[in-house]
Amino acid sequence: MSDYLIDLLQTSIDGLLFGSTYALVAIGFTVIWGLLRILNLAHGQTVMVGMFAGMVCSTIFKLPIIVGFVAAMAAACVVGIIVDRVCYRPLRNAHELVPMIATLGFWIFLEEAFIKIYFYTWFRGYMDFPNPYTFVGYDVGPIRLRLDYLITLAVSAALVAVLYLIVYRTRFGLAMRMVAESHDIGYLMGVPVRRILTGTFLLASAYGGAAGFLIGMASNLASPQAGTLAVVKGLFAMILGGSGSIVGAIVGGMTLGVLELTGAYVVSFAYRDAIAMIILFAVLIVRPQGIAGKATIERV
């Protein structure tokens, strides 16, 4: 195999592995979208806060990775509850754009606040996020598999499996699916809709926190701006894969990872984002519901 093809294969695999973090971010978006039909633009901040909590545990308190990971999910859940109570619940009867704008405001507020926290606490714009596997990898023929990327993929896969169990094998999941169909029918059937929605925010946020931890660890640093990047990548992945679909979020996230890296490799880094965006347009023209989304017909 030529060097070019080997590098292309390596790049595709790296993209696939790293894309699993995008998938986790997209899952958070898609779960909220599926249930509430609102874009929770504050979801990126669960990623940022998860990264922050993980960094504090790892860098400041030198705690084991698993503790940092759990703390990241827990901290993100707190953000999720706040978003639910502040941006959604009081505005649930308002026009659908209103809670979205509220989450936008929350996003900006939290990012600004954490920029100040980083600066005034550590005199820094970034903090070190230790990654014990930075230089560890396995060679499979000419291909190098980074251990931290493999861990990211494995954890993401495990979390997706857990999500499936929750959604399709628990009463909570059954209630979630009912609420996704119609809040009103849910109320009529005796489903505690508000509690289900809060639980959904918690679930989505926990996945955001997990993504924040994994992204921080893989990139060796924690940044207060990480949430903004997560919003861009997560929304892109969700739409590409199919809004409201968990499978779509996974497919979209991994496709985005591959597109970004192979686009940079085959064409040029300068057009990396443009290439990904053109492909998104093309996919949406052919399949407006996204790669794995279901087409819906609305009869008037």
Next chain:
Amino acid sequence: MSKWTRRETLKAGASAAALAAMGGVIPRAALAAKQFDGAITIGSIEPLTGIGAALGAPNYIGKLIAIDEINAKGGIAVGGKNFQIKLISEDDQTSPDQGVPLFRKLAEKDKCLIITGTQYSRVTESMWGLLQKKLDDKSDPGLQVPSMSFLSMKAGVAGISPWSFRNAGNEPEQHETTLSVVEKKYGPYKVYGGAVEANEAHSVAAWRAAYLPALKRRNVEPAAYVEWYETDRDFSVQIRKLKRANLDLFVLSSHFQANVGALLEAKRQGFKPKTIISHIGADAIEMVQLGGDAVEGIVFPAAVHQSMSLVQPLAVEYKKRTKEKYMPQFTGLGYEGMYILKHAMETAGIKNTPESLQEDRRKVRDVLAGLKNYKSFAGMTLNMNENRDIVRPTYLVKIDKGDFRMWWDQEKGFLF
């Protein structure tokens, strides 16, 4: 004693809280009761938060240390009177959207005699776009306030307006020196290549206006060239391309945020060129703290260095205030800059009255434009050139055993 504005009080409170949070010593000298005949208002715009904070914050601390010292020693002496320096500080968050209105506010509302900053090129050039383009052009409604940046390395930035000045060093000269010195020490090199932070004005300008011309003078075409963004997290594609090119001299026109990720990836892939050089964006403690031994051996230019005997007292004070282990050159430039402005205000013979503000601004501008043989606190002699850039010697720093060590000095040669 002039009245403090609410914003100043908030800023002072925030700074005090920040320093207290870091366990630092809050400067008392500036707060000590001292009899002044009034205050001279100077504006400060810095990237205190956001992506440029690693450059802006140390610069700001340097300014504060200088102002504390100046005020403790009687302030600015003009016409037999002593004026306290009153600094109105603003955070541009490394964003032109923030910096431009702040610059206008400092000039028009706060009526600052001089505005210092900002230090990130893309913000500085946006702010200075508000300034008058041609001196004494009555048809040009641009702001007429002298402004000096103590960084903003992008080539040509100071040329935006006759009111804009810079004390940072000449970047094309810095990189020519860097290349020549490493070639002398480790050369000859066969394969040159580079990486550029494509969304950062200074890094792009450094590549185009400094590195590429320097390579052209050597009849060298980069064998490999890659781009990335300062916010990127995966550098595998770019490093793979550079590795395939078998570089032995790697030019890293990029700031520490991306440098660290890229160099960790370089280590991961076993990409190890003979020499790596970078620009002043590598001068941040985060390089060694985040990059560890992956950043060892990088050489970059500096305008001042903490190891210089005359700079050491400043480094001690900086470390005391911030609890940092290393003082980057930006602190020295900010500190030195405030003393240059003191010299300009005292030499210009300003009146410092509300009525004389515009006249005073012009006088200070003229003194700055004609600055010659100014003796820096660090010992070097500084001169303003026709492009309103202060000409200063270049030193080279090398990251060695996790430390930023001065590696080369024009007079002494290689130091280790």
